[in-house]
Amino acid sequence: MKLINLILNLLWLIFCGIWMALAYTVAALICFVLIITIPFGIAALRNAVFVLWPFGRTTVEKADAGTPSLIGNVIWIIVAGWWLTIGHILTSIPLFLSIIGIPFGWANLKLIPMALMPLGREIVSTDQAFGARSGSGSGSGSW
Numbered sequence: 001m002k003l004i005n006l007i008l009n010l011l012w013l014i015f016c017g018i019w020m021a022l023a024y025t026v027a028a029l030i031c032f033v034l035i036i037t038i039p040f041g042i043a044a045l046r047n048a049v050f051v052l053w054p055f056g057r058t059t060v061e062k063a064d065a066g067t068p069s070l071i072g073n074v075i076w077i078i079v080a081g082w083w084l085t086i087g088h089i090l091t092s093i094p095l096f097l098s099i100i101g102i103p104f105g106w107a108n109l110k111l112i113p114m115a116l117m118p119l120g121r122e123i124v125s126t127d128q129a130f131g132a133r134s135g136s137g138s139g140s141g142s143w
Contacts, residue, residue, distance in 0.1 A: 005056035015104055016091040017052045020111075023087045024048035027080040040076055043118040047084075050123050051111065058126050065120025073117040084115040 009017075024044045031041030050057065062069075073081075092108040095101035114121065 002056070008055040009053045012054065012104055012107070013052060015095060015101065016108055017054075019091055020051045020084075020087060020108075021048045023084055024051060027084060031080070037079070039072065039119075040079065043076070044080065046123065047114060047118050050114070054107065054111070056126055057123055059114050059121045059123055062120050062122050069120030072119040076119060077116055081116040081118075085112050088112050088115055 024047045028041040028044035028048065031037040031044060050059070088108050088111055092105040095105035095108060
C-alpha cells in the first residue's frame with residue numbers, strides 16, 4: 001500500500017500538487033501581512049503541505065473545535081477559501097480530460113471542503129483516521 005501511495009503522490013505532485021501548494025502558499029503569505037490573520041496563514045501552510053503529498057493522509061475534525069473554528073472558517077471562506085476552491089476546480093478540469101487523470105481530478109475535488117474550512121481540522125495518516133472513526137464516529141476524512 002505504501003508503494004501505491006508513493007506512486008500516486010509522485011504523479012499528483014507533477015500534475016497538480018505543486019500548483020495548488022503554490023496557491024496555498026500565496027494565500028499564507030497574504031495572511032501573514034496582518035497580525036490578526038496569522039492563524040489563517042498557518043492553516044494555509046498546513047494545507048499546502050497536505051496538498052503536496054495527500055495520498056496516505058486525510059483530515060479529521062478536532063475534538064476541541066468549536067465556535068471559534070466556525071467563525072474563523074466563515075472569515076476564511078470570504079478571504080481565501082473561495083479562491084482556493086476555484087483553483088481546485090480549475091486544476092481538476094484538465095485532469096478529467098485524460099483517462100489517467102480522472103482519479104486525480106476526483107481527488108482534487110475531494111480537497112474542496114478542506115480548502116473552504118481548514119480550521120478545526122487536523123491532518124493524520126489514513127490508518128489513524130480509520131481507527132479514530134471506528135472508535136468515536138466523529139471524524140470525517142477526505143480520502
